[in-house]
Amino acid sequence: MTVDGSWYLILAAVLFSIGAIGLLIRRNVLVMFMCVELMLNAVNLTFVTFARMLDDIGGQVVVFFVLVVAAAEVVVGLGIIVSIFRRRTGDQGTTADDLHLLKG
Amino acid sequence: MTAALLPLLAVATKVDLGVFLVCAAIVLTGAFGVVFLRNPVHSALSLVMTLFGVAVLFVAQEAHFLAAVQVIVYSGAIVVLFLFVIMLLGVDREEAVEVEGLKGQRPLAFGVGALMLLLVLLLARANDWATGQTGARGLASGPGENVEKLGRSIFTDFLLPFEVTAVLLVIAVVGAVVLARRPPQLRDEGDDQ
Secondary structure, three states, X not given: OOXXXXXXXXXXXXXXXXXXXXXXXXXXHHHHHHHHHHHHHHHHHHHHHHHHHOOOOHHHHHHHHHHHHHHHHHXXXXXXXXXXXXXXXXXXXXXXXXXXXXXX | OHHHHHHHXXXXXXHHHHXXXXXXXXXXXXXXXXXXXXXXXXXXXXXXXHHHXXXXXXXXXXXXXXXXXHHHHHHHHHHHHHHXXXXXXXXXXXXXXOOOOOOOHHHHHHHHHHHHHHHHHHHHHHOOOXXXXXXXXOOOOOOXXXXXXXXXXHHHOOHHHHXXXXXXXXXXXXXXXXXXXXXXXXXXXXXXX
């Protein structure tokens, strides 16, 4: 309880920004997904820091739920990515542009 | 008594600061690795590095249960799932990072990211980082283990959300099975080959 909470919040904000920038500049769908995970982790770090600063267990409970939602999101997201890859014909690496292949 | 404890406290402060700085370096290095490494496998391994750094920061903030879950669920399950998909699909070839999909997208992305960071920090600073009622949902400090307090809160105050997450997980499992199932017309093509 010695390092000030604001340091953690600054670190989390920087981590979130790196994740957001990565999501915008990368075109590989898997790497974009990993950038979303980075952003989720930044938010988790913020919640844990708030839990400590406000001495409130509720912040940690929210992180617990975020973890569950992140796990569900990854499962469905990777399923979608697998189905994109299955429909793809070219030998180039799959990018976000290939999402149109899923159009019904 | 207090005077004897003071040097110990100073050492503890230095250790805490050192842990924070080392973990911050690990977290940021891993994050930059995820964004800038060209091979998706390397990105996934950098993600593990970031997740471990965040787990240590959780321990430093006395969220012991969440640190364990972070390592088990994120590093153990989610990243392995990523690596599994990378290996399954054979996409571990390097991306042509220098090709820009949209002209001027990259500088714009950096600008937007930096602006967002600046605004968030300004907003947080203007609001004194964290204000509000302390311990509204039960104290995080005090006697008792972290797991005990977390469990008590989840199974009393947050019981309904907890049940809803069970439904969410079932939906996710069903969705994953439906998505991963090979549709009939593709299956026929697969048989022809």
